[in-house]
Amino acid sequence: MEFQSTLVLVGLMVVLLTYFRWRGKKGIHLPPGPTGLPVLGNLLQVDKKEPFKTFVKLSETYGPVLTLNLGLQRTVVLVGFKTVKEALIDQGEEFTGRVPMPLLQKIVQGHGLTISNGDQWRQLRRFTLSTLRDFGMGRKIMEDWIREESKHLIDSLRSTNSAPCDHTFFFNRAVSNVVCSLVFGQRFDYKDNNFLQLLKAISVTLQFISKPWGQLYNLFPRMFDILPGEHHRVFAGFEKLRAFVKERIQKHQETLSPDCPRDYIDCYLIKLSKEKDIPMNVFTYKNLVGTVLNLFLAGTETTSTTIRYAIMMLIKHPQIQERVHQEIDNVIGRERLPLMEDRKSLPFTDAVIHEVQRVLDIVPLSLPRYATQDISFKGYTIPKDTVIIPLLHSVLRDDEHWETPLSFNPGHFLDQNENFKKSPAFMVFSAGKRSCVGESLARMELFLFLVALLQRFTFTCPGGPDSLDPTPELSSFASLPRRYELIATPR
Template sequence: MEISSTLLLVGFVVGLLVVVRWKSNRRRLPLPPGPLALPVLGNLFMLNKHAPFKSFLEWSKKYGPVMTVYLGPQRVVVLVGYDAVKEALVDQADDFVGRAQIAFLHRVVRGYGLVISNGDRWRQLRRFTLMTLRDFGMGRKRIETWIQEEIKHLQNSLRETKSAPFDPAFVLSRAVSNVICALVFGQRFRYEDNELLRLLQIISEILRFGSNPWGQVYNIFPWLMKHLPGRHQTLLRETDTLRGFIMEKIKAHEESLDPDHPRDFIDCFLIRMKQEKNNPETEFHYDNMVSTVLNLFLAGTETTSTTLRYALMLLIKYPHIQDQMQKEIETVIGGERSPVMQDRKALPFTDAVIHEVQRYLDLVPLSLPHCATHSFSFRGFAIPEGTVIIPLLHSVLKEEGMWDSPWTFNPNNFLDANGNFKNNPAFLPFSAGKRSCVGESLARMELFMFIVTLLQHFNFSCPGGPDSVDPTPELSSFGNLPRMYQLIASPR
């Protein structure tokens, strides 16, 4: 008995020494290096406020692919290059799975929903969202039919322009929005619907605000911006219009719900809420439903429609690429049959162009920031709990070691010597790992089917010709937003 007690005591002391030594070693791990920061302001005085990712890329040349910067008082670890980003988000995924609380987005969704959640809330909502969207056809034949039907409405809208110049922004966003609306609300909206147009304008302004310097200031100093007048105050009030629209749709769904025949995402969420109404720890409650639907409506509309708008801009800028795509499409599909996703393998050049549009646009250069929900180490550096983490997708999509011509628009980045499509592991416009975009498969389908169908039926140009097109972004921060332009859609 005495021997057992002694062994137990020795084991306890040894274990305690191991824990103390482990914690001591962790404390000795340095933070990643980075530029000298000022109190309160951090590195803001050094930052390119119009394109902060350019500053991060420049600093990484001195401090390496894992570095510490301070955005105001907030410590931020920036990951630069494919190797560092992949190692973090994929190889060490559990440590990097946290999402930072983006102040403006947090205010819009009231702290609920899928995108900014962490822990069990995030796991439950992500699993449910992926499963439900797939059940309703995301990535499958069913959604192909919906997209094909929506493209017909878009074609009619373009023909009504009678080859006159027009701003394509809201024409495209209405079509793309209707695809996500079919999944979430179980309906599409008429292009003449003024309520839909107003909602799309608000969504566009949210993205624009997040991509200008004032949006950066709001996210860094929300406690200050909360008390200052400005466009952000008006925009926050307008986001309540979005919430009100979604709440009305939910109410209508509650009144007509048939638990045995769910029609869409909202129905499925309502059914799950009823199933878990007696579970005090459930994440399936009204606030999470409203904000998750808002997440899907926002992300499913603006990102894909912006990419489409940029794709048409680049096809105007490079008419020989537009011609080559049309010839390939004509050979494989013809001019009448609607494309399906199976056609993509037989359209390597077209597929390469679509991938190159996404790579070159670099829509979300900073990615959505992650957060260390616990302290851990990465590449020999300490990452303390609460640290914001930016996987710099810009550095991956434009990395010189990963692309033959990273700084020019060149579909050959995705073609081999025989003209066959070749993938590239550094193609990460949807991010990677456990926090990758839940709508990636839907976005890929939409981009392919919209672009192929439009090129079957229209030639695209602009009043000033190819030389008048400026593909450099108008705004570059949270998002790279293309400049506005006038589109001419001439029936073929």
């Protein structure tokens, strides 16, 4: 019996090895890569906490385009600025496919802008961009909303009376309220406990996605769905956010005036009503729920995390914080709130904000792409159904474009005359046709919130600059800074 079991096991291994070889050949020229194991592929070779480091290291052997098998999923990784640019910009149309990532599929139940492809993605993206712009994204009205929200944020920090505090949800509430103004047509009081619970659900979800356990769920979702674990608690918590979104949509339906839309949800409901009889209509109720969840999740956590990291780096480098203070004092003073037009007169402050984003490297793997058809790229064939990872981490650390890629150096964004300069390798919002929908909003929020805060506070922490560890606590799907206590002292 034992011999028979061994024989069956050996036979299964042979079948799986043959399967992997068949997948790798089929008469196509795949990018090179390391040999993997049956079923697991190259998983055991990948750093589970910081997978991007493994990919960069492998590219030194196999080149800037390499193939890995992560579990049963064939994956092509693109490394370095030149390679990523060629894919996302020069051949942008071929790389617009979005991978059906099981975790995101589960969260949005297979609907919404982020995970859609083809004509559905194009229509949802075009509508979302135009509608958000109509309601102020990147415009003066949005600038006024952010400036008004800045007052609430400043008052919250002032209420700490310079005592050490966990400031995470101070920033989350402010940033989320800007998104809420666009999507729901209203902001929420900082003391609203229900609002705080929803923000916690978003934070917990992003943390889980960024843990090795979350990444393994993406590779073996069916197995994890029947196993106990943290993922079930995360999904249950996110259901509260889904219920909240549905409740807001219901209230909008009850009070909708087609001639006077108030926000994104109103515009979508009007569009849904007009096109409900069109065959294959993409403007469905489920896509509305999914897209609102996309905007809420992405628009809250990434920007607030960047603000939290920016404050950490300014505490870590007090001489840089002091120089920012001086520049703001000289240009704006400490009375009026900043305007976007001030940015051109604050080159060092602008450089610091950009360098914070570069060093934080908020989404090191980017949101993976997907080959919806065979793609010819740099002499290789990327077969249909291959996951494609444009490694943004490698772009933001490319030593051909950054003088000191591993160091925090605002000089990366300053020319010899101390004027702000752009860099083509600044791809924190990705690039090409699937770049971040909320890029202009995030840029505006980061500048207006941070300048307003630095106008009025000096930031320190109980243990001093040396007590802070700027390396991320989690860094796979997203780079999440370590928690630290903040002291905000009025200037």
